[in-house]
Each structure stands twice: as C-alpha cells, then as structure tokens.
Amino acid sequence: MRKIIAILFISTFVQGCSILDPEASPTSAALAGGLGGAVIGGGIGGVVGSIISNGDIVRSALLGAAIGAPLGVVAARETHSNQVTGLQSENLQKMKSNQMLINSQERDIEDLRALLEADRPVSQIDAQPTKNPYTGATLGNPIR
Numbered sequence: 001m002r003k004i005i006a007i008l009f010i011s012t013f014v015q016g017c018s019i020l021d022p023e024a025s026p027t028s029a030a031l032a033g034g035l036g037g038a039v040i041g042g043g044i045g046g047v048v049g050s051i052i053s054n055g056d057i058v059r060s061a062l063l064g065a066a067i068g069a070p071l072g073v074v075a076a077r078e079t080h081s082n083q084v085t086g087l088q089s090e091n092l093q094k095m096k097s098n099q100m101l102i103n104s105q106e107r108d109i110e111d112l113r114a115l116l117e118a119d120r121p122v123s124q125i126d127a128q129p130t131k132n133p134y135t136g137a138t139l140g141n142p143i144r
Contacts, residue, residue: 029080030073037072038065 045064049057 024080026077026080029076033072033074033076033079034069035072037068037070037075039068040072041065041068044068 042061042065045067046057046061048064049055049060052060
C-alpha cells in the first residue's frame with residue numbers, strides 16, 4: 001500500500017510540473033491537472049475513509065478522485081491562463097521598449113541624413129554665357 005501511495009505521489013508531482021510550463025498547450029495542462037487532482041483527491045479520500053469508523057476506503061478514494069479530477073482541471077487551466085497572460089504582458093512591454101528604441105534610432109538616422117545633405121558640395125552652374133554655345137550634335141568641331 002505504501003509503495004502504491006509513493007508511486008501515485010511521485011506521478012502526481014511529475015505531472016504537476018508540466019502544468020507550470022507556459023509553453024505547454026492548455027489541453028495538456030488541463031489533462032495533467034485532472035490527473036493530479038484525481039490522484040490527490042483519491043489519496044485524501046482513502047485517508048478519510050480509513051479514519052472514519054465503518055468507512056469504505058475504496059469508495060471514499062473513488063469519491064475523492066471523482067471530486068479532485070474536475071477541480072484539478074479547473075485549477076490547471078486557470079494557472080496556465082494566468083501564466084500565459086503574464087508572458088503576454090511581458091512581451092508587450094518588451095515590444096514597446098524595442099519600438100521606442102527603433103524610433104529613436106530612426107530619428108538619429110534622419111538627423112545624420114540632414115547633416116550629409118547640408119555638407120554635400122553643390123556644383124555651381126556658370127552664369128556667364130559662352131562665346132560659342134552648344135547648339136546640337138557635333139563631330140569634333142564645336143563651331144559647326
């Protein structure tokens with residue numbers, strides 16, 4: 001009996017750890033929670049059945065498992081939902097800070113572009129007309 005209880009306790013502990021993984025799917029978290037709730041409820045029901053005089057240990061354990069399974073599912077789903085919500089809010093905060101950094105860097109780039117435009121040498125067109133203005137295609141003789 002002690003070996004069975006120890007095995008059930010260890011399996012519950014291992015299954016309970018999968019609930020804490022926010023990357024796990026909600027279904028697997030609910031399944032692990034239901035299994036854990038059933039094992040814990042069955043254990044508590046068995047203990048209560050053995051304490052009560054004229055109590056049926058098996059029926060108490062089954063009743064405890066039947067009550068513990070849905071409670072485990074609900075608790076696991078809620079825990080998983082809270083963890084996912086927490087991760088989403090952390091990621092949103094990171095995205096906002098990254099966007100502010102990107103906007104700052106874009107402003108710096110625009111300022112540098114404006115400085116380059118201001119420092120660029122501009123060629124001045126000679127305003128004096130030449131003696132022989134270019135009037136079309138030539139083959140080496142500009143006066144033609």
